[in-house]
Amino acid sequence: MTSDPTSLPPGGTAIAVDRYLCSHAHLSPSFARYVVTELGAPSLRSTGQSFGVDLIALVRHATAAYRRAMWMRVLLSADLAGLVMAVLLLLVSGSLPYGDAVGGFAVVAVMTGLVLPYAVILASMLDAHRYAQRINSAGADLRDLVRPVDPRLERRLGEVMTGNVVVFRGGFPFGSCGLPLGSWSIDVDATKPALDPAGNPRQVMPFDPVDLHRELTRTVRAAGIPDLRVHNRLFVGGTGLAAVPTLLPDPMDRPAARVSPQALRLGIARPRPDVRTYLCMEKVSWNGELVVSLFVRAGLVAGDLFVEGHAFVLLPVRAEMCGLDRLARNTREILWYAARDTFRSAWRQLGRSPLDLLRIGMLHLARSRALAVDRRRVLRAQILDRGADTSIRALVADRNRIYLFALSDEESILNALRRRMLSGVEQFLDKHGVDTTQFTQQKLNIVNTNYNIGTALANAMAIGTNAVVGPTGQTQPAAAGTAGAPPAGSVPADPPWAGTP
Known part of the structure; x- marks a missing residue:
């Protein structure tokens, strides 16, 4: 099945917010996973407003980054398992027939297992920085830098971008507006x-x-x-x-x-x-x-x-998501910073990769169970709130x-x-x-x-006319229950992908 280009809205204009979000997807695996899950995973709930964000370009880049990060974690987990087995084999090689040959094989396996994480992580970092650099120097359309995803998903996101209806969660209709x-x-x-x-x-x-x-x-x-x-x-x-x-x-x-x-x-x-x-x-x-x-x-x-x-x-995008402004500008700098970061993080990423895979699996399992619960509620004709709490654009906006x-x-x-x-x-x-x-x-x-x-x-x-500032130098807080004010906690201070793999 191929995508019908006439059914999609025009490509993004590569504005700053699109560049920041697409590049951050490559530089932050947790953000990429969140985007892929929120925009692409099956759900019965609505998708928040885009406010000019090219959701199609974002989900394409996030999908590419998510796949890269998952392959890296899988390879690192396999390498860790092989390294542990090689070390155990080396310890018991003296009591095995042909112990010298087995020990030599185990030594080679251990050395390979110690070097392979650096190569895997370095290749992943170089690929992520390469895509971020392409985004930084791209012309008008960020979509062409990566392969399309499911055509049905792209058509749905195109409808969200040009939609004229908002399905909101709870009692506040403007939760995604900032x-x-x-x-x-x-x-x-x-x-x-x-x-x-x-x-x-x-x-x-x-x-x-x-x-x-x-x-x-x-x-x-x-x-x-x-x-x-x-x-x-x-x-x-x-x-x-x-x-x-x-x-x-x-x-x-x-x-x-x-x-x-x-x-x-x-x-x-x-x-x-x-x-x-x-x-x-x-x-x-x-x-x-x-x-x-x-x-x-x-x-x-x-x-x-x-x-x-x-x-x-x-407000403008959170400062921690503007890594595009701090990227290396030439190949030599990219190699240097990638090698430095690889050296600093290789052992940490090797050790936690199986746990990250387990945590990601648990997150997907929890979402699948929540979807199953929602579907049972629909089959039983029970009330289900299908609204969106907020939007990705609101979550990435600064709070100050x-x-x-x-x-x-x-x-x-x-x-x-x-x-x-x-x-x-x-x-x-x-x-x-x-x-x-x-x-x-x-x-x-x-x-x-x-x-x-x-x-x-x-x-x-x-x-405003006759406006005043509080005696401590802080502005006076809005009265509780003021019309138009979002409920407390509707937009978290920390984004939901913070602290996740």
Whole structure:
């Protein structure tokens, strides 16, 4: 079976975040195993949003790196077993017939067993650095550097990259969107007419939330902000897929990543407790490393227009995953550093390779058992949360703001998106003859709202009109239960692949 290239989204643009993730897969076997397992292993749960990451390129590089690391561990384990047997044979060779010949063979086997780990590990390290160097000097598409994987997997990841639906786990729909920047809401009487220049009431033109979403989409897109993606996206709770039947074509497989335009409109016009459509504005900057997202939803209840907004940011990639910046730049340096690292780690890797294989086997066994439990729940018609906790892009994002320029860009992007969105709502209401006095006051309150952004370069910074910093130099923490704030522990401080083989 061959892959149909027309069924896949275009190749990645080799932006910084793609280069960092693909190269880190070659330099970190634990990360490569996590990517292969999370993106490629059978599951009944959804895959988190990509936020511009080329998942197809990532899974290709991770698969190549994972296979290389597994072959190295298998060879090292076999060498360790042969070395132990050769040493035992050497010890008992004196009591065996033809002891001298057996002892000589055992000596040769021991010497080979002592040299082979260096050769295996050195070859593996050189291959990993060779791929990382190719990624560093690649052109526009990282996919062509390695062989494709299962075409069905690539098609599914292509749908995730271009999808218009998010199936989330638990009660928080934005768990893969990064750190919260703030939430707000506006409530306006949409039946109160505005006054014309003569002071007479204007006629209020009826509208529905779908009209407002459509108008906001056009307004923000027309703003001309570069690298801005504006689209409606359906957010569905992991236990509420029955409300959107097309989301689960196969009950024994992952949920789909795309729904029809009609399902999107229903999520706006008739929202449910666990199914709602948001207008998503995603501004990608810093060569893909900084993503500011604004999610807006409008609702109309008994003549009152309700508009809510939630803003988040995905920070640049964690420093430990930026090994691409520290790679050797020529063949001589690559050989030197690979030989040095091999000399330092050969015996440690030789000794732990059987244990690593055992631990990897136990991890796969645990995942297989969890999948079997999920399938039994489906067969018994029990409730199963099929949502994604988070995404790989959110897991690799830093948790602390260490770049002052990124902090400034983050603030300016959020202000630009929020201002254009609020202006779009105001123009829409005015066009339909609705009095905007109440809206204007609430708009000013939102624009002047204080919000604190962590720390930058170890200095507390408070952003916004009349913002303050705590007396100890630390920013004031957000109040517990603040709308738009992710649940505690939703994105771990340490990535899930840390400490695994």
